[in-house]
Amino acid sequence: MKPERNKTLKINQSVNNADVPLRSTPWPVWPIYGESEKKAVLRVIESNQLFAADEVREFEKNFASYIGVKHAKGLGNATQGLHLALAALGIGVGDEVIVTPYSWISSASCVLMQNAVPIFADIENKTYGLSAEAIEEKITDRTKAIILVHMFGYPADIKGVSDIAKKNDLYLIEDASHAFGAEYHDRKIGSFGDISVFSCHQRKAICCGDAGLVVTDKDELDQSIYRLRSFGDSELSYNYRMTEFAAAIGRVRLENLDGENEIRKENALLMDQFLDNISVVKTKKTIEGTKGVYYRLLFEYNNEIIQLSLDEFIEQLRAEGIPFSKTWEPLHLHPHFNPVHDPARGCPWKWPLYKGTTMKNLNYRDISLPVAEEYCFNKIFELPIHPPVGVKDIYQAAEAIKKVINKHS
Numbered sequence: 001m002k003p004e005r006n007k008t009l010k011i012n013q014s015v016n017n018a019d020v021p022l023r024s025t026p027w028p029v030w031p032i033y034g035e036s037e038k039k040a041v042l043r044v045i046e047s048n049q050l051f052a053a054d055e056v057r058e059f060e061k062n063f064a065s066y067i068g069v070k071h072a073k074g075l076g077n078a079t080q081g082l083h084l085a086l087a088a089l090g091i092g093v094g095d096e097v098i099v100t101p102y103s104w105i106s107s108a109s110c111v112l113m114q115n116a117v118p119i120f121a122d123i124e125n126k127t128y129g130l131s132a133e134a135i136e137e138k139i140t141d142r143t144k145a146i147i148l149v150h151m152f153g154y155p156a157d158i159k160g161v162s163d164i165a166k167k168n169d170l171y172l173i174e175d176a177s178h179a180f181g182a183e184y185h186d187r188k189i190g191s192f193g194d195i196s197v198f199s200c201h202q203r204k205a206i207c208c209g210d211a212g213l214v215v216t217d218k219d220e221l222d223q224s225i226y227r228l229r230s231f232g233d234s235e236l237s238y239n240y241r242m243t244e245f246a247a248a249i250g251r252v253r254l255e256n257l258d259g260e261n262e263i264r265k266e267n268a269l270l271m272d273q274f275l276d277n278i279s280v281v282k283t284k285k286t287i288e289g290t291k292g293v294y295y296r297l298l299f300e301y302n303n304e305i306i307q308l309s310l311d312e313f314i315e316q317l318r319a320e321g322i323p324f325s326k327t328w329e330p331l332h333l334h335p336h337f338n339p340v341h342d343p344a345r346g347c348p349w350k351w352p353l354y355k356g357t358t359m360k361n362l363n364y365r366d367i368s369l370p371v372a373e374e375y376c377f378n379k380i381f382e383l384p385i386h387p388p389v390g391v392k393d394i395y396q397a398a399e400a401i402k403k404v405i406n407k408h409s
């Protein structure tokens with residue numbers, strides 16, 4: 001269901017007054033929970049069963065059918081999902097998994113959880129996802145899998161990456177945490193991986209507080225995830241279950257998803273219209289044949305035609321009262337991959353194979369990933385455009401961009 005919204009734009013402000021910020025009210029909040037979620041939570045209380053029952057099963061069934069796969073399993077969060085995906089695929093000590101430097105930490109740190117070796121490959125600027133070419137250069141006889149992230153709801157190069165996975169007999173895991181409802185050639189993101197993972201964290205498009213989903217078409221992987229999810233089986237397993245509360249809220253949010261995604265898309269198109277083809281800032285477009293869902297609207301900043309660093313530019317935008325921000329720093333620079341003290345797990349740092357050989361004592365910081373570094377630090381910035389964000393909000397955000405650029409032209 002698509003929420004109602006006012007599509008008329010009334011502007012009665014002087015947008016070019018340099019001394020007055022364009023906006024003094026807070027940016028609309030996401031998410032907002034309503035009557036349907038209240039009813040859903042009450043239903044759980046009244047059922048007297050707060051975990052692993054009908055709500056979780058129903059949410060899993062509906063979600064699998066929405067993505068177009070056979071199975072879904074509800075978990076406590078997507079980090080658990082990524083960990084279990086690797087465990088279910090049998091990835092362990094010394095196995096290499098190719099990961100992106102541009103994502104949330106879990107998309108790469110999950111590999112350390114299995115005592116395996118994250119191998120960072122560079123991203124491509126078309127999608128900000130892993131570059132198929134860069135992946136190919138990193139494959140060794142120890143490579144077992146690729147984790148492909150669809151950043152901020154912009155589909156990555158699935159064909160390029162899955163062709164390489166097939167050719168080299170590697171598993172493909174999709175991290176679709178940002179990409180609920182996104183499509184690649186009319187198929188839902190999350191239906192391409194051997195296993196795919198979604199985050200239902202409070203800030204995500206299906207927002208249940210804290211929860212995650214793992215989907216797969218393969219019966220044996222689904223069964224393996226099922227066994228690994230709960231303590232008590234004969235093999236080493238975890239306590240990674242979804243609560244009934246999260247599932248009950250998730251069911252409501254799944255029903256709203258397509259309507260809310262339409263609004264995100266409308267907002268993205270409006271931003272383009274209001275920016276009116278300026279050269280310093282462009283909204284990021286999704287690649288041909290795909291449908292993006294704009295978990296965040298991304299912008300590309302052309303730092304070659306304006307004498308202002310991205311940090312300075314963002315600071316000035318924020319002074320206009322709009323919450324633009326940079327996104328994330330490249331993960332290979334993160335302390336998790338450059339531990340000063342003894343790492344919690346031995347592999348890869350203490351593994352003889354890697355000592356002083358393949359990766360210069362595994363100082364991940366020294367790896368060269370020029371596209372990720374240039375784009376993360378100097379080019380990409382974002383704005384949340386979830387449904388409560390309306391036409392006037394987008395207009396003001398576009399005006400803020402133009403105002404700051406004009407000041408420096």
Ligand SMILES: Cc1ncc(COP(=O)(O)O)c(C=O)c1O
Pocket residue numbers: 076077078079080103104106107149175177178198199200201211212
């Ligand atoms: C791309 C990506 N993958 C995985 C996660 C982990 O999600 P969760 O918080 O549900 O563990 C996040 C969280 O922000 C994310 O952005």
